[in-house]
Amino acid sequence: xxxxxxxxxxxxxxxxxxxYGHPCIVTAVSERLQVMMEKTTDGKITIDAxxxxxxxxxxxxxxEGNTAWNITQRGLLVKTQCNxxxxxxxxxxxxxxxxxxxxxxxxxxxxxxxxxxxxVAYKTVLKIQGVGSGFDVAAATFxxxxxxxxxxxxxxxxxxxLNDNGVSLVIGYSGVKADTPTIVKEIAKKxxxxxxxxxxxxxxxxxxxxxxxxxxxxGDWESVGKFMNFNQExxxxxxxxxxxxxxxxxxxxxxxxxxxxxxxxGRGDCIIALVSKDRRENVQNAxxxxxxxxxxxxxxxxxxxxxx
Ligand code: PMV
Numbered sequence: 001x002x003x004x005x006x007x008x009x010x011x012x013x014x015x016x017x018x019x020y021g022h023p024c025i026v027t028a029v030s031e032r033l034q035v036m037m038e039k040t041t042d043g044k045i046t047i048d049a050x051x052x053x054x055x056x057x058x059x060x061x062x063x064e065g066n067t068a069w070n071i072t073q074r075g076l077l078v079k080t081q082c083n084x085x086x087x088x089x090x091x092x093x094x095x096x097x098x099x100x101x102x103x104x105x106x107x108x109x110x111x112x113x114x115x116x117x118x119x120v121a122y123k124t125v126l127k128i129q130g131v132g133s134g135f136d137v138a139a140a141t142f143x144x145x146x147x148x149x150x151x152x153x154x155x156x157x158x159x160x161x162l163n164d165n166g167v168s169l170v171i172g173y174s175g176v177k178a179d180t181p182t183i184v185k186e187i188a189k190k191x192x193x194x195x196x197x198x199x200x201x202x203x204x205x206x207x208x209x210x211x212x213x214x215x216x217x218x219g220d221w222e223s224v225g226k227f228m229n230f231n232q233e234x235x236x237x238x239x240x241x242x243x244x245x246x247x248x249x250x251x252x253x254x255x256x257x258x259x260x261x262x263x264x265x266g267r268g269d270c271i272i273a274l275v276s277k278d279r280r281e282n283v284q285n286a287x288x289x290x291x292x293x294x295x296x297x298x299x300x301x302x303x304x305x306x307x308x
Contacts, residue, residue, distance in 0.1 A: 001079075002107050005032040006099040006304040008090030009139030010171065010272065010297075011263045013231050014209040016187055016238060018133040020199075021150055022206035025158065025213065026135045027169075028143040030298035031084030033095035034307065037103040040075035049080040049096075056128050057093045061100040064124045069110045076107075088295055089178055089269035093129070094136035097121045102141075102304045114141050114303065118152055131184045143303025147213055160216050162274070162299050167221040169272055169299055170252065170283050172292030174244050176268030183240060183265040190239070201234050208234075225258025225274045232261035240266025248292045255279065255286035270295065 007028040014024025035058075040046070045062055049055055058078065066074065078100065084090050098121045105112050118141040122134040133150040147156040162169045191198040208227045215223035232249060235241055245262045252260040252273035260273035271292065275283045284294050 001036045001038045002103055003034055003036050003307040004099045004103040004106065004304060005034040005307050006095040006102070006140040007032050007143055007301040008084055008092065008095055009136045010090070010169075010270070010299065011135065012145070012272065013212055013228060013261070014205055015235070015264055015266070016184075016240070017202040017205040017209075018135055018148065018150060019131070019184060019187070020191075020202050022202055023147050023149050023154060023209050024133070024135055025145065025209060026139045026148055027145040027160070027162070027299040028139040028301040028303060029084075029090055030301045031090055032301070033084070033092055033099055034081040035096065035099040035103045036079040036081070037100075037107055038077050039073070039107060040077050043075045045074065046077045049078070051082045052080050052092065052096055054093065057097045057124065058100050060128055061097045061121065061124045062104065064120050064127075065101045065104040068116075068120045069105065069108065069112065071104065071108050071110070073108070088173055089180070089264050091136040091140065094121070094125055095140045097124050098137060098140035098304050106306060115152065117141055117304070122151065129181050131181055131188070139303075141303050143301055145300050147209075158213065158216065160300065164277060164280075166277055167258075168275060168277065168280055170257070170275055170280060170287065171263075171295040171297060172248050172252070172271045172273070172287035173295050174242075174248060174268050174270065174292060176242070176244065178265045178268035180265040183267055187238065187240070198238070201238055205231055205234050221274060221276070222258050228259030228261045228272075228274060229253070235262060235266060242267055244291065245271055248287050248290045249273075251286040251290035252283050255282040257283050
């Protein structure tokens, strides 16, 4: 059986604004979702994916891939395996979509670029979810840490390594699962009602993202932390933070993090804190004391690939 895996993702900066054409910074995480695939002769698609609670993405991905790449032999057995809980908001839907499509190209000998896989995967996700910038699809496809704009207009790999290379990222789970599509739709409604105010927030967030990119590329993590803190203030203004997230963020900052913010749609999921090596333990303890759970993961992971 062919085995393909794609990584989960973590939004570093620029969430929500990215839905409206502004750039964000996203990193791929070491948690991966595996898709095992083999050809069958019965013409049917058999799916055995007990850990994927929503198989619509997988089924739609096969349909879209068969259509995009003119695949006429349809018989498949597909299995999945996942080493991350979909509770953390690490993006199991986009990872399963990308891994399925990439597996299909490998199994059917289709010579396509990763950008083509991304395009079909983003289309698939939009068909099911209706909304989204595709940043999660980009992380699953290309991996690493990326500056990204909606639809893959900008896809720039950043030379960031936050894996204990003097600086690292601490991730704290709030215990609450975020409902991303609902929050994204809510923000769209808010923007309709208060266009000027919301667009001003998005432009301000976009500026922080580009400042953070410049600072991070120079290894100036103290400044990146500051920009993360400002980003969090705008997210709070937007109305997507919660008391729980705020108290975890405050604890991380008090324990010496360069900066901390929520990650993703908000209202739950995770916070991220940027820390120097010597503060890592203090910050982790502070997040736990404020009611969070530390999620041990590496960032900057490899994109979709064939596993041995
Ligand atoms: O909740 P997450 O981690 O899937 O992140 C959502 C990020 C948004 O910008 C709010 C939506 C999007 O598709 O970019």
